[in-house]
Amino acid sequence: MNAPDLRLSRRLVLATGGALVVSFALFPNAFAQDAGAKPPGDLAKFPMLDSWIAIDAHGAITVFTGKAELGQGIKTALIQCAAEELDVDPSAITLVTADTERTPNEKYTAGSHSMQDSGTAILNAAAQVRAILIDLAAKRLNIPVEQLHAKGGSIVADDGRSVAYKDLISGRELHRTAQAKPSLKNPKDYRVVGKKFSRVDIPGKLTGKPSYVQDLRPERMLHARVVRPPSYGAKLTDIDIAAVERLPGVVKVVRDGSFLAVATQEEFQAISAMNALADAAKWDETAQLPKQADIYAYLRKLPSQDTTILERGNAGESGARSIRATYHRPYQMHGSIGPSCAVAKYEANKLTVWTHSQGVYPLRDSLAKMLKMPTKQIHCIHVEGSGCYGHNAADDVAADAALIARAVPGRPVRVQWMREQEHGWEPFGPAMLSDIYGAVDAGGKIVAWQYDVWSNTHSMRPGGPGNLLAGQYVAQPFTPDAPKPIPMPEGGGDRNAIPIYSAPNIRVISHFIPQMPLRVSALRGLGAYHNVFAVESFMDELATAAKADPVQFRLRHLDDPRARDVINKAAEEFGWGLKEKLARGHGHGFAFARYKNLAAYCAIALELTVEHETGVIQLGRVVAAVDSGQAVNPDGIRNQIEGAIVQSASWTMLEHVTFNARDITSRDWSSYPILRFPALPVSVDVHVIDRPGQPFLGTGEAGQGPMAAAIANGVAHATGVRIRALPLSPANVKAAIGI
Amino acid sequence: MTVLTVNGKEHSINGDPNTPLLYVLRNDLKLNGAKFGCGLGQCGACTVLVDHQPVYSCLLPISVLEGRQITTLEGLGKNGEPSPLQRAFIEEQAAQCGYCIPGMIMRAQGLLNRKAAPSDAEIRAYMQPNLCRCGTHMRILRAIRRAVKDMRTARAEPVR
Amino acid sequence: MVWRILIGVIVVIAVAFGTFYAWAWRGEIPPLQAHDASSFDPSIVARGAQLAAVASCDVCHTKAGGKPYAGGYPVKTPFGTIYGPNVTPDRETGIGTWSAVAFRRAMREGVTRKGQHLYPAFPYDHFTYATDSDINAIYAFIMTREPVRQANRPPDIVFPLNIRLFAAGWKLLFLHRGPYRNEADKDDSWARGAYLTVSLGHCGACHTPRNKFGVEEQNRAFDGGEGEGWRAPPLNENSRAPVPWTADAMFNYLRHGYDTVHGHTAGPMANVAHNLSKASEKDVRAIATYVTSLSGARAGAANPESIKTAVTAASKLTAPAYGGTPAHQTTGSAAGKDSLGAKIFTGACVTCHHSGGGLPVSRPIDLGLSTVINEDDPTNLLHIILTGIHPLPGRAGRIMPGFEGALTDAQVVALADYLRTRFSHRPHWNTVAGALAKIRHQRQTAATEAPQ
Numbered sequence A: 001m002n003a004p005d006l007r008l009s010r011r012l013v014l015a016t017g018g019a020l021v022v023s024f025a026l027f028p029n030a031f032a033q034d035a036g037a038k039p040p041g042d043l044a045k046f047p048m049l050d051s052w053i054a055i056d057a058h059g060a061i062t063v064f065t066g067k068a069e070l071g072q073g074i075k076t077a078l079i080q081c082a083a084e085e086l087d088v089d090p091s092a093i094t095l096v097t098a099d100t101e102r103t104p105n106e107k108y109t110a111g112s113h114s115m116q117d118s119g120t121a122i123l124n125a126a127a128q129v130r131a132i133l134i135d136l137a138a139k140r141l142n143i144p145v146e147q148l149h150a151k152g153g154s155i156v157a158d159d160g161r162s163v164a165y166k167d168l169i170s171g172r173e174l175h176r177t178a179q180a181k182p183s184l185k186n187p188k189d190y191r192v193v194g195k196k197f198s199r200v201d202i203p204g205k206l207t208g209k210p211s212y213v214q215d216l217r218p219e220r221m222l223h224a225r226v227v228r229p230p231s232y233g234a235k236l237t238d239i240d241i242a243a244v245e246r247l248p249g250v251v252k253v254v255r256d257g258s259f260l261a262v263a264t265q266e267e268f269q270a271i272s273a274m275n276a277l278a279d280a281a282k283w284d285e286t287a288q289l290p291k292q293a294d295i296y297a298y299l300r301k302l303p304s305q306d307t308t309i310l311e312r313g314n315a316g317e318s319g320a321r322s323i324r325a326t327y328h329r330p331y332q333m334h335g336s337i338g339p340s341c342a343v344a345k346y347e348a349n350k351l352t353v354w355t356h357s358q359g360v361y362p363l364r365d366s367l368a369k370m371l372k373m374p375t376k377q378i379h380c381i382h383v384e385g386s387g388c389y390g391h392n393a394a395d396d397v398a399a400d401a402a403l404i405a406r407a408v409p410g411r412p413v414r415v416q417w418m419r420e421q422e423h424g425w426e427p428f429g430p431a432m433l434s435d436i437y438g439a440v441d442a443g444g445k446i447v448a449w450q451y452d453v454w455s456n457t458h459s460m461r462p463g464g465p466g467n468l469l470a471g472q473y474v475a476q477p478f479t480p481d482a483p484k485p486i487p488m489p490e491g492g493g494d495r496n497a498i499p500i501y502s503a504p505n506i507r508v509i510s511h512f513i514p515q516m517p518l519r520v521s522a523l524r525g526l527g528a529y530h531n532v533f534a535v536e537s538f539m540d541e542l543a544t545a546a547k548a549d550p551v552q553f554r555l556r557h558l559d560d561p562r563a564r565d566v567i568n569k570a571a572e573e574f575g576w577g578l579k580e581k582l583a584r585g586h587g588h589g590f591a592f593a594r595y596k597n598l599a600a601y602c603a604i605a606l607e608l609t610v611e612h613e614t615g616v617i618q619l620g621r622v623v624a625a626v627d628s629g630q631a632v633n634p635d636g637i638r639n640q641i642e643g644a645i646v647q648s649a650s651w652t653m654l655e656h657v658t659f660n661a662r663d664i665t666s667r668d669w670s671s672y673p674i675l676r677f678p679a680l681p682v683s684v685d686v687h688v689i690d691r692p693g694q695p696f697l698g699t700g701e702a703g704q705g706p707m708a709a710a711i712a713n714g715v716a717h718a719t720g721v722r723i724r725a726l727p728l729s730p731a732n733v734k735a736a737i738g739i
Numbered sequence B: 001m002t003v004l005t006v007n008g009k010e011h012s013i014n015g016d017p018n019t020p021l022l023y024v025l026r027n028d029l030k031l032n033g034a035k036f037g038c039g040l041g042q043c044g045a046c047t048v049l050v051d052h053q054p055v056y057s058c059l060l061p062i063s064v065l066e067g068r069q070i071t072t073l074e075g076l077g078k079n080g081e082p083s084p085l086q087r088a089f090i091e092e093q094a095a096q097c098g099y100c101i102p103g104m105i106m107r108a109q110g111l112l113n114r115k116a117a118p119s120d121a122e123i124r125a126y127m128q129p130n131l132c133r134c135g136t137h138m139r140i141l142r143a144i145r146r147a148v149k150d151m152r153t154a155r156a157e158p159v160r
Numbered sequence C: 001m002v003w004r005i006l007i008g009v010i011v012v013i014a015v016a017f018g019t020f021y022a023w024a025w026r027g028e029i030p031p032l033q034a035h036d037a038s039s040f041d042p043s044i045v046a047r048g049a050q051l052a053a054v055a056s057c058d059v060c061h062t063k064a065g066g067k068p069y070a071g072g073y074p075v076k077t078p079f080g081t082i083y084g085p086n087v088t089p090d091r092e093t094g095i096g097t098w099s100a101v102a103f104r105r106a107m108r109e110g111v112t113r114k115g116q117h118l119y120p121a122f123p124y125d126h127f128t129y130a131t132d133s134d135i136n137a138i139y140a141f142i143m144t145r146e147p148v149r150q151a152n153r154p155p156d157i158v159f160p161l162n163i164r165l166f167a168a169g170w171k172l173l174f175l176h177r178g179p180y181r182n183e184a185d186k187d188d189s190w191a192r193g194a195y196l197t198v199s200l201g202h203c204g205a206c207h208t209p210r211n212k213f214g215v216e217e218q219n220r221a222f223d224g225g226e227g228e229g230w231r232a233p234p235l236n237e238n239s240r241a242p243v244p245w246t247a248d249a250m251f252n253y254l255r256h257g258y259d260t261v262h263g264h265t266a267g268p269m270a271n272v273a274h275n276l277s278k279a280s281e282k283d284v285r286a287i288a289t290y291v292t293s294l295s296g297a298r299a300g301a302a303n304p305e306s307i308k309t310a311v312t313a314a315s316k317l318t319a320p321a322y323g324g325t326p327a328h329q330t331t332g333s334a335a336g337k338d339s340l341g342a343k344i345f346t347g348a349c350v351t352c353h354h355s356g357g358g359l360p361v362s363r364p365i366d367l368g369l370s371t372v373i374n375e376d377d378p379t380n381l382l383h384i385i386l387t388g389i390h391p392l393p394g395r396a397g398r399i400m401p402g403f404e405g406a407l408t409d410a411q412v413v414a415l416a417d418y419l420r421t422r423f424s425h426r427p428h429w430n431t432v433a434g435a436l437a438k439i440r441h442q443r444q445t446a447a448t449e450a451p452q
């Protein structure tokens, strides 16, 4: 497919007619849009069909998406969508992902939106392109459209005649505005969508083909490393650069205020020179971090902006039994296995950045502001990196690369962060806490529910240039944007704070805390990880109070048939309720959520044991059921959910960022351990409920919350002790269950 | 000058003999398999085989590697075909972002070189040094088990 | 060696067999009809948990990946392998039928409830000094654990030592019976520490050398011994720690497995420290006070000033800066900048063991402060080079990768020689190659276990 070869992107731009068309296809004719009905997905924002699909004179089909491959398999699913409606073999399609000069500005690849936004757009655009091709063929062959259908790259007539797509396209036939309601194929006739289809990127990655931004190696490339300050906000007061400039291979030491970096011929020289710089640098350190042990009390005391996001009846109502509880979730990190990396080149007043940012367009805009360059002089191209799971340091390193590249014009510069930089400087997932009050009546129904959640922002993406780390340290520094909450219905810290279950009296309040003691931003699932952990743990607490089975108790409060199906499927495949008497230390846990209350549904049932003497949790079987609407690539969905289950198990059982009065002390895998093979579940089975013809529902983040709560519920079942603070580390579990 | 034998071919490397193998593989020999993950021997992303045993290439200067057989991901297959282990990883779709996978494959190959049919517990124990953040572990285990099975049925020689 | 022991034991038996048999005979103590875990006072159980941690009971009574206290851990002795028995209160396979009387007898005399003599791999020669109330607390803790049905594995001991009565012979000759008598002229913490060190802590089991009968040489107490193939360094004035131990440093080391001028625990000591993190803080302080006092004059001389001087002296032997070449010492020597060891060190070790404070990774201590490099025997250093240092699964803690597969024997030897010359003032080791061969051999026998 489109391997991130530097030459390739150039060649494509010049050689394929389709790509040339795109540059103006991206700007829709303002009058063409019929105000009322909008086409689905991001086709609404970019209604010109040729901004999504181009067919050149040789029949080469290029599909454009503003979304990026993050390891979630999106490229494959989008190709499947296009191939399906275009009726061509998927191998005939070249997909171009996020590129500020070539693809629609679909902002960020985040929030499990890609299939909803881009998948829907491409599916619909492809269907309309097929209709246009049929129209053209009808004219060419002089046959009514009813007697024509698309097949394998041609339009075929019932009488056997056919015309290849390439012969139907001579110019700008696809430069048309999308219709609101194109006629899509009947899902029954799908050949590619919903079928087993291998990921296009996997063979290359597994055989050593260049696949990542880390693998870019353009001619005359320099290697660079950045020296980050010892703690947040430290100022570089003094440094002897000359000594470092004499080290082997050093081409340039770049200093701009407190931004310090070095570019060299060879990569290891850059690392050595970086260390020499770090040893020589004198800093003025001012950071004062709160006491880690008191972090939740500290956050609770900070000023907050409070929004009641749901209120009905009297949430303080009492019932036959009532419970009050507080749940905590610590700072946790993305911890990408490959530290963030970018390649940048500055030449003839133009800056090109190859980046694994989740949002090449927003990045371009912030870079423009940071460098005081016109936006059109900056070109950001997405190339895959190591999986990011949200806003990690991808944008920051792109800014680093841009600053260094500007100092060595004409030479591409590759910058990769060191492990300790990634750990210490990435924006973490925020620590959170919530208070819940709930009451059940004598009949075992929830009568009251009150939920208060406290959280920092979950998005400090660029944004203004102050959101880029380097932007905060240059001689004329930029301040980060004022943090803002993400509004409902998606929410940020309050994502999934509204329970999906019915309760007559309910109040949910979101306490948004603007002040950030630690650098934070979007981590997979945002607030949903914490809120689902809290809500689903609490559902089990209420079920116990109501003497009800946890699964039955959930179903009792759910009307949505798809939610019920997912729960029933997971319970059935797991064999829920068949157990009754478990040995000491053994437990079963169940949890469910619909991500954001509007994306994929996911239920998880699992078994585990808690080793009483050590507090170590060992996961047994894990069974999940998921409904992502129309499943484009079922194995891709399974892969995502399996990954979410294992990653969330790691977060939930092990992870918390540590810090002292001045600095982050989780600096490597020694000080921030994550799950290793021996701690894996015995098995993970994911069952996909396909919903042919239904809208795509984002899946990427659907598993994080349910897995956390399923573990917590399993631990409570196994030990009789409810633990409400994460992580459920051996030490914390042991402390809770006692001797 | 340091002479390295990588994937059966000799390469003369000019430059600092203290340079860890990882950078030489990636930059001088343009081999992409081994990845930088931590540079500290904590994650296994840089794993390659030296004399058929897995090592962290991020912490091994080339000066100590003369005369030893270095195998990278690129050297596993034959005639442009992926090796049985690589094939098993592809069949099981054992990757998300895939960044950790070359190291996983190399480590697993190191295990199979030692023991043709390891138990599940042995596989888990042996793979312990390698980290994956995407949570692809269950597929990685499936892929290794599949390779064990495939190689047994095909009576294939373990690939070095 | 076995033959010499054999002859010794046979002679003894021949002389006094009759008397001995009468002496050695131990009757069965009646089984408990039932025991009720809830009958134990929770505060005594809690105390027992802390004391069991001091005694590190779980180490020898838990096999890798097995249930705690359910046994199966292989204790390798020169006479064969003994497997720690199941001490959970399971009635069939554990000690669920043992009364407190039987438990105390086992701890003091090394005899099972039924009267069978236990091998001295079980350190009853130390536990014999423990007080009744401490043993009772451990009993309460053990009897409130989860019963696990797991059959005991018989020992693989060479004939005729596999006849249990030989254990009785050993005791007749070598076992001193407690209780322990405190020395009155020391402060309380020291006295408590002395008691715990000698009794439940059984520190001497590893840190005191043993004679050919496997008996601790009391005249060389704490002069350094062996445990699981690692050297247990001397705790007395022969300690090679570059900086004298203080009670505070010792407390950090024992309690947290790390001290800023002594570094990390490794090998079997890592388990001890993990256990001591669960013991009573006061008890760990007491042990630290006592153990530190063992180094006599050195400990006496340890004051902030002398510590500072020692630290400065030791860290003068600093590693080169990252990426640089090691400082030139004597050309041609093991530490010369062109030596093989220097090259390996610069390429492989400096990433973490460099001088200068630039990198904020969890940095190791300056190697000049390292005890393993200053010890008389290179075994521990070789263990660490080959297998690294690893925290317990899922716990934060230093990771050092092992270089087992990466370095050849000649390279390991060169590296060890380099480290010795570069980072200590002690004489050259002549035993590196031999010690290395021994460890490699041990490692090979466990071929499929995860190399680190």
Ligand code: FES
Residues within 6 Å of the ligand: B035, B036, B037, B038, B039, B040, B041, B042, B043, B044, B045, B046, B047, B056, B057, B058, B059
């Ligand atoms: S990069 Fe070598 S172990 Fe992490």
Ligand code: FES
Residues within 6 Å of the ligand: A071, A337, A386, A387, B095, B096, B097, B098, B099, B100, B101, B131, B132, B133, B134, B135, B136
């Ligand atoms: S697949 Fe992404 S880190 Fe393993």
